Amino acid sequence: MSLPVSPAHLSPADEAALAELYRRGTPANTIRAWERDLAYLSAWKLAAFGAPLAWPEAESVALRFILDHSVDLTLAPGPARDAAQTLVEAGLRRTLDCPAPATLDRRIASWRAFHRMKNLQSPFDAPLIAEARGRARRAAARPPAPKSARPITxxxxxxxxxxxxxxxxxxxxxxxxxxxxxxxxxxxxxxxxxxxxxxxxxxxxxxxxxxxxxxxxxxxxxxxxxxxxxxxxxxxxxxxxxxxxxxxxxxxxxxxxxxxxxxxxxxxxxxxxxxxxxxxxxxxxxxxxxxxxxxxxxxxxxxxxxxxxxxxxxxxxxxxxxxxxxxxxxxxxxxxxxxxxxxx
CATH class of the missing domain: 1.10.443.10 (Intergrase catalytic core)
Structure with a gap:
């Protein structure tokens, strides 16, 4: 899946050159994370709203994304669970459990980066959305999981x-x-x-x-x-x-x-x-x-x-x-x- 680097005023040649610049000037691990997150966000929007990602995205969609990813959906039947189950079946989500705050933060950071690539304002910068994200982070707070089970001393x-x-x-x-x-x-x-x-x-x-x-x-x-x-x-x-x-x-x-x-x-x-x-x-x-x-x-x-x-x-x-x-x-x-x- 190609990264959404395409401000409306650019010619096709400039758009391709800018996309290549992003790839050359960005660490490979970041590129891979962006691609995974773009695939996840696209699939979630399609499952939850029956529509592709929009640029800029609506604040209502951003708020719904935060709300859907701030609860344990194993105990919450409804549209949010149905969308999450679609992602699980597609191999884009592991479980219906509430994602770790760090995982949600990373996906939101990627979504904001995609808006910057298009020279657009991100809906996550809106005061209500930012406040909701902060509340969700505190509500789902958990001890950070170590990247390695034990240190190799x-x-x-x-x-x-x-x-x-x-x-x-x-x-x-x-x-x-x-x-x-x-x-x-x-x-x-x-x-x-x-x-x-x-x-x-x-x-x-x-x-x-x-x-x-x-x-x-x-x-x-x-x-x-x-x-x-x-x-x-x-x-x-x-x-x-x-x-x-x-x-x-x-x-x-x-x-x-x-x-x-x-x-x-x-x-x-x-x-x-x-x-x-x-x-x-x-x-x-x-x-x-x-x-x-x-x-x-x-x-x-x-x-x-x-x-x-x-x-x-x-x-x-x-x-x-x-x-x-x-x-x-x-x-x-x-x-x-x-x-x-x-x-x-």
């Missing part, structure tokens, strides 16, 4: 690394896991996006240091690409992988065939998720013990356990919000807090 990571042998697959998994954890808890999309030329080895001989360039993250773009340090065991693991896999250009992490041959294409984010699950199983943990995001959660949790200052950890994790990063520090058992041992 240092002991868990070490057990996973111990399962990596000296095959190409083992070398790749060891290097990817260590790089992802030690460079600040990288997201899987950031890990698989790395290329060979994102590694700067100029300081390796003198300082034992690799500079890691992240062209695109959730919070930065190519213009502010951070250069993060990688040293010690993680740096050696990455260099070992580069040498034995003979990677001189192109993707840093790649699939490995069943015959242990390194393939030329890029490892996918789903492939990295499989690595995490596989190594957890080999280490003796259930495969759902943690997700790939557990590397990020584990880095910050371990930093808290080791007494590293929050700001120092954030320099590597690249969190923009101290409050968000602080959650990992707050989640550790208070008896394990290093501050409890200040007097010895």
């Amino acid at each position: 240092r002991p868990v990571l070490e057990a996973m690394l111990a399962s990596c042998d000296n095959s190409h697959r083992g070398l790749r998994d060891r290097a990817a896991l260590m790089l992802g954890w030690a460079s600040g808890g990288r997201r899987r999309s950031e890990i698989v996006a790395l290329n060979r030329d994102d590694l700067d080895l100029a300081e390796w001989a003198g300082k034992g240091l690799i500079r890691l360039r992240l062209l695109t993250t959730k919070t930065t773009g190519p213009g502010q690409a951070p250069r993060l340090p990688l040293k010690g065991r993680p740096a050696r693991a990455v260099l070992h992988w580069l040498t034995l896999a003979r990677i001189e250009a192109g993707p840093l992490f790649r699939p490995v065939s069943l015959s242990d041959r390194v393939l030329p294409r890029r490892l996918t984010a789903e492939g990295f998720r499989g690595i995490v699950r596989h190594r957890l199983e080999l280490a003796g943990y259930p495969p759902d013990f943690a997700s790939a995001h557990g590397l990020r959660a584990g880095f910050l949790t371990q930093a808290a356990l080791d007494g590293a200052p929050l700001q120092a950890a954030m320099q590597l994790s690249l969190h923009r919000s101290a409050a968000q990063a602080q959650r990992y520090y707050a989640d550790i058992e208070i008896a394990d807090n290093p501050a409890a041992d200040l007097l010895g």
Whole structure:
């Protein structure tokens, strides 16, 4: 489904160029989220009103969207439940339960973004709609669900690394896991996006240091690409992988065939998720013990356990919000807090 980038006054050529600009200037994950949300919104409007999305959308439709997504429809028969059931059957909605406030917020944010693309005022900016959204958010408030069931702290990571042998697959998994954890808890999309030329080895001989360039993250773009340090065991693991896999250009992490041959294409984010699950199983943990995001959660949790200052950890994790990063520090058992041992 194409994104609705088509202000009325643009020529077809300018409209196509603007759509391409959005695609080139927007992170791939955001594009995918927009496409999913556009499919959901279009299907909901058709099921609830028997009509396609309108530009600009009516405030009555925006209000109905909020109301329909702010209640548990398993206990509320009627038109809203019928529309939701249609979405469930189409595979666009999981259950009739009230969606998480964050899910509703994201879909509304996408809908507003679509209006901006068309240079139109969003109905969600109206005072009544904004007030209704705030009330709905408080009414449906729930503890935020972690992105990983558990953090992959240092002991868990070490057990996973111990399962990596000296095959190409083992070398790749060891290097990817260590790089992802030690460079600040990288997201899987950031890990698989790395290329060979994102590694700067100029300081390796003198300082034992690799500079890691992240062209695109959730919070930065190519213009502010951070250069993060990688040293010690993680740096050696990455260099070992580069040498034995003979990677001189192109993707840093790649699939490995069943015959242990390194393939030329890029490892996918789903492939990295499989690595995490596989190594957890080999280490003796259930495969759902943690997700790939557990590397990020584990880095910050371990930093808290080791007494590293929050700001120092954030320099590597690249969190923009101290409050968000602080959650990992707050989640550790208070008896394990290093501050409890200040007097010895």
